Each structure stands twice: as structure tokens, then as C-alpha cells.
Amino acid sequence: MVKLYFSITMNYDLEYIKNEINQEVFMEKETRIFKDSVYAQIARIGKAISSPRRLEILDILMQGSKTVETIARETDMSVANTSQHLQTLLESRLVEYEKRGVYSYYKLADRMVGNFILSLQLLAEKRITELQKLREEIYTNRDNIEQIKMSELIVRMKKGNVTLIDVRPKEEYEMMHIPGANSIPIEDLEKHLATLPINQEIVAYCRGRCCLLSVEAVEILRAHGFKAVRLEASVQEWLSQNDDEYSNAHNCCNKKNSIIS
Template sequence: MAHREFKQKIYAEFARIGNALGSARRLELLDILAQGPRHVEALAAETDMTVANVSQHLQVLRQARLVEAEREGTKALYRLADRHVLDLWLTLRSVAEERLADLGQLRRDVDVYDEESPVPRDELERLLLDRDAVLIDTRPSREYEHGHLPASISMPMEELPERLHELPRDRPIIAYCRGDYCLFADEAVTLLREKGFEAHRLDGGWPEWWAEDRAVVGDPEIT
């Protein structure tokens, strides 16, 4: 095979993947799947898309080998193809952060934005070791069950208001959720502060933690 021909072909292969990453809708799907496997219908509900449209986007992601489907009777369960895909998604996001100043601004424009800088992941490990803080997972319980940080308590954002009495007032509370661009943890921090707790949010969320190969509870192995 000639060199030129070879190059054309490999770049076309790479572009298949790039192309799959080139739609906001598909990235949203990928981001949800980074939290754990989902059925088509669940994805449609969470993204306000029609089922057919979701299915179509999933085909594109599947042809790029970014996601895999498994049939469970009448349902199809989709998941990320492997953790390298998660790396790719997080790398893409961090490049975006780095390069697009508007992104940080968008983040700050949100009502519940927490001004204070988040707790670094390394520091969290120290805090938990010393039992100097309580860690809450504010994602929906389904995602908590699929996998969560060690020593974290599941406290989905929608249940939090009624479950405040379960939390201590003598130690700081650290909240995490789906990642840097998920707002559950910010909402939790805002609410807790209003109620007189000391609260902070973790830097990053479940996917960032897991991608760094830190200790986790659950069996989130994608394959």
C-alpha cells in the first residue's frame, strides 16, 4: 500500500471518532453513560430527546466504538466501551476548560455556583482517613449503587432537604456528584450552608475519581 493511501485511511479512522464527539447531544449521552450503564429510554428521558433520536446517536457512538450495547430481553443496555473512552472524554473537557475562557464564566453564571474553591481529591483522601469530614454523594441512587467513592453516603439531591438531620454539625460535609459540570453538589453545598452546616464541594466527581484509578466501592468495570 502506498503511503498517501495509508495516511488517508488512518486519518479517516481517527476522524470517525472525532466526528462522533462533534455533537452536543452525543456528548451529553456519553457524559451520562460515564455515570453508569443506561437503557435507551432512560437516556431519552434524561436528555429530552425522542427515543428514535437517541437510538440514532447511539448508533453513531457505537460505530465509533465508543459505546457498547448489550441486549437484556426486550431492552438494550448501553455503556462506555472501556475506560480509555472515559479518559478521552475527560481530556476533551480539560482541553476545553483550558482553552475556552467562556466556559469558566458560564460556570460562574449559574445561580448555585459555589464561590469557594473545591476540595482537591488528594486532600479528600487525607480527610477521610482522619475521619475529619463526611462525604455525601448527591447523585441519583441508581448511580450511587453502580459505583461510588469509599465512605460516601448516598444522599440524592431530591432527598437531601428531608434528611438533613442525618448529617453532623460538628464536622465539615463534602459533596460530590457527576463531575465538574454537574450542579447537584453545588446545590447541596448552597442548601447546607443556608441551614448552618459547614459544606464544601469536591473537585471533580465520580468519573474523575474513577479515571484516576482511586479506590472505589462497587463494580463499575465497564467491560
């Protein structure tokens, strides 16, 4: 028997089903209703990530939990608009929130969500050639920035002839960072130039593929005579490759301090 649940989700005409006599035809119909319902539910996640604005919000939330105001500022949207997009993400179960005093802190609902968004970005990067062009374009425009891959960074770090800097906001660094990285938020970079080695290569990283903070950092460093390149990957990519070692050996990801108010 098709239960009420199906009729709710699919608005299916129960009377019609009841009058159906042929068992085989009935089973086929039930299978169809089931499939329609299942794919409709999965499509909820698809719909959530079909908006560029919401993708930008998710990308920011990959760095940790944030208030509505912070997200609005980062994405150049109004608070009202941001809040509404967040409600949509909430309905698709991709994000969660927590009230702390007068602030609402939003975060990704699950570690799986972060990995999923990351794999979406990597898939898009690989499949959509326009995206590759777009990225090449901006790196060329901006002073012919050189990029290195994660594997290359690891090789150079083992040799010890590289300085790694994290140019994201301090809170994001404190939430999680690549071991061995120094936190120099982009707006403090010019103040900290004296502490950086002029004879060694500097590798800057930021939020990842869609973020230009490290590009900006490399531009500033080069303008002051430093040798600097950009790391292509983000903390998240690093983490998804070095998951176990990271959490066990380094333990620099202190969840308790994850929200800086």
C-alpha cells in the same frame, strides 16, 4: 501492489495506479492513500464527539450503563432522537449495548473511552477560557458555591473532620463510588437532613464538572444551616488517579450489580 481494501475505503482509481510505471511515484501515492485512510478512520471518533448532544450522552454513560429512556430523560431529548445519536456513537465504536428484556442498555465500549472523554473535558477546561468563565458564572450565581479539589478532600478525610456525600442516583452510587462516601440522592436530601452533622463540613459530589447536582445539594444544605462545599472532581477522576488501590483494597465496585433494572 495496492490491494482492493484501499480502493474500497478511499474510492481510489485502481486503473490509474496500474498504469503508473515509476516505482517511486507509485510508493508516494501509496503512502498518501494510506495516510488519508488512516486519518479518515481516526476522524470518525472526532466526528462522534463533535456534537454537544453526543458529548452529553457520553458524559452520562461514564456513570455506568443506562437505558435509552433514562438517557433521553437525563438529556431532555426525545427517545427517537436519543436512539439516533446512540446509533452514531455505536458506529464510531465508542459505545456498546446489550438487550435485557424490553430494554436496551447502552454503555461505554471500553474503559479507554471513559478516560478519553475525561481527558477531553480536562483539556477543554484548561484551554477554552469561555468554559472556565461559564463555570465561574454559575457557581457565583448559585449562592457563591465553594469548590474543593480532590487533593484537598483527601487531606480533610485523613483528618476525619469531613462528611462526604454522593448525591447521584442510588444506582450510580452502587455501580461505583468514592470510598467513605454516603449515598444521598439529591431528591432524598431534605428527608435525610437530620442524619447529617451540623457542626462538621459536608462535601458533596456528583457526576463531575458538567453536573450541577452537587451545586443544588450545597444550596439546600446551606439553606438549612449546614456548612457545605462541592467537590470539583467526579468518581471517574478519583478512579483515574487511584486506580490500583481502589480495585484491590476496597473492591466496592461490584460489576455484577452494575445494572439495576
